[in-house]
Amino acid sequence: MYSELVMEHFRNPRNMGVIEEADGVGEVGNPTCGDMMRITIKVKDDVLEDVKFQTLGCGAAVATSSMVTEMAKGKTLDEALEISNKGVAESLGGLPPNKMHCSNLAADGLHAAIEDYLEKQTAKA
Amino acid sequence: MENVIYMDHAATTPTDPEVLKAMEPWFDVQYGNPATLYSLGLLASQVVEESRSAVADVLGADPAEIYFTSGGTESNNWAIKGVADAHQKKGRHLITSTIEHHAILEPLEFLEKRGYEVTRVPVDGAGLVDPDAVRRAIRPDTILISIMHANNEVGTIEPIAEIGAVAREAGVLFHTDAVQSVAKIPVKVADLNVDILSLSAHKFYGPKGVGALYLAKRVRVTPLLHGGAQERRRRAGTLNVPGIVGLAKAIHKTADQMEAEAARESALRDRLWEGLRERIPHIYLNGHPTQRLPNALNFRVEGIEGEAMILCLDMNRVGVSSGSACTTGSLEPSHVLLAMGIAAEHAHGSIRMTLGRANTQEDIDYVIDTFPGIVARLREMSPVYNK
Numbered sequence: 001m002y003s004e005l006v007m008e009h010f011r012n013p014r015n016m017g018v019i020e021e022a023d024g025v026g027e028v029g030n031p032t033c034g035d036m037m038r039i040t041i042k043v044k045d046d047v048l049e050d051v052k053f054q055t056l057g058c059g060a061a062v063a064t065s066s067m068v069t070e071m072a073k074g075k076t077l078d079e080a081l082e083i084s085n086k087g088v089a090e091s092l093g094g095l096p097p098n099k100m101h102c103s104n105l106a107a108d109g110l111h112a113a114i115e116d117y118l119e120k121q122t123a124k125a
Numbered sequence: 126m127e128n129v130i131y132m133d134h135a136a137t138t139p140t141d142p143e144v145l146k147a148m149e150p151w152f153d154v155q156y157g158n159p160a161t162l163y164s165l166g167l168l169a170s171q172v173v174e175e176s177r178s179a180v181a182d183v184l185g186a187d188p189a190e191i192y193f194t195s196g197g198t199e200s201n202n203w204a205i206k207g208v209a210d211a212h213q214k215k216g217r218h219l220i221t222s223t224i225e226h227h228a229i230l231e232p233l234e235f236l237e238k239r240g241y242e243v244t245r246v247p248v249d250g251a252g253l254v255d256p257d258a259v260r261r262a263i264r265p266d267t268i269l270i271s272i273m274h275a276n277n278e279v280g281t282i283e284p285i286a287e288i289g290a291v292a293r294e295a296g297v298l299f300h301t302d303a304v305q306s307v308a309k310i311p312v313k314v315a316d317l318n319v320d321i322l323s324l325s326a327h328k329f330y331g332p333k334g335v336g337a338l339y340l341a342k343r344v345r346v347t348p349l350l351h352g353g354a355q356e357r358r359r360r361a362g363t364l365n366v367p368g369i370v371g372l373a374k375a376i377h378k379t380a381d382q383m384e385a386e387a388a389r390e391s392a393l394r395d396r397l398w399e400g401l402r403e404r405i406p407h408i409y410l411n412g413h414p415t416q417r418l419p420n421a422l423n424f425r426v427e428g429i430e431g432e433a434m435i436l437c438l439d440m441n442r443v444g445v446s447s448g449s450a451c452t453t454g455s456l457e458p459s460h461v462l463l464a465m466g467i468a469a470e471h472a473h474g475s476i477r478m479t480l481g482r483a484n485t486q487e488d489i490d491y492v493i494d495t496f497p498g499i500v501a502r503l504r505e506m507s508p509v510y511n512k
Binding site: 007010011013016027031032033034035036037038054055056057058059061062 | 428429430431432433436440458468469470473505506507508509510
């Protein structure tokens, strides 16, 4: 059902966990749907210095979360905002059709974390 | 697929080697069509009738009341649509439960679109149907009650004899989907007060693609398949002779071993549940604690999702199913668990382990050793489990 790359990310997820005193936190999905993810980020000079995830969900939800953290790390905020759910799925070699909609939220989670960071910055200013 | 620990016997079972052997000659040596009149055909016709008697014997029915079908789905479709069509002059109301298999629920929805009415009786937290609720749902225009014998997801065994008594008292036909219960627990049509009963061979170590419908002599049904004169003109189509031979062999052998095997599997099942419960916090049984199929275990694991558990168990060579819909391609979690009042997030985190003949104590202990680590890892990954 899943590509070998999806299974590899599911078996060995990258950047799993929570950043203490994160600069931004993004949460998407909800447990009622069976998929939920929390992304925490550390930002320095407009660059994503660290990105971590926690995910409740199926194999696709875990793999996309893991992949998005890999794609985002080291990127500028503007570059990271360009990452799309579709792009994450493509980087994983595709997902089964029924997973494209329900379990492919990782880029949304990343964007939510960046927006949270930007709002905090605006509040400080 | 070496050394796989298979714990999904509610999905299907391996065909018993003896069954396979009994089927073999009917493919290529004695391949006659039982509807023909020369020796090759007569031999086939004879073995079909012997098989019919064997099935009737296990169910306590008359051989003339057994009809061979292509499996549980056809049997259920035929029972629902066949009775609905034949009795529409009496009425167009049917009664079922909220936890039936899709092979019951979908034909009923099909009928609703054509002007029939369906009452779905709810279940309690253990998945039990209340016979009194069925009684209250009966109307003058009720033509059929269909309640499953044992649920395929949680294994809860319904009070079929009591519901059958209610149906009989009201003069309404009663069908039970016994696909999960036949040859696992006693299924005698007279004891259960049923008029119509569905079964499927691959659930009891027979081949896939063959099943049967018990139709009491007095029951009128319209055929589902029209064509040749097979099965007393009620089910057209050349008989699946090897499949029928396999079904008969499998039901007989499995029913003969039933009592001992049920005791063995329920002891293993209880050992499994006790072992997991001791080692994993915040897991809860789904289904009835005692009134349950001897091989069935379904439980919810707080804070994680079913498919992730299945994938992790699969990496450890253990095959199970989940209550999560992710596996079936819809967003909704199991309708059975939801009907039992289990919250959607817990239904997503439910898992089903159904044991069978090949499972040993070593298998059970392996799962007890392996599964807690999987749960701990997935909970560590989960944003909603903070205990």
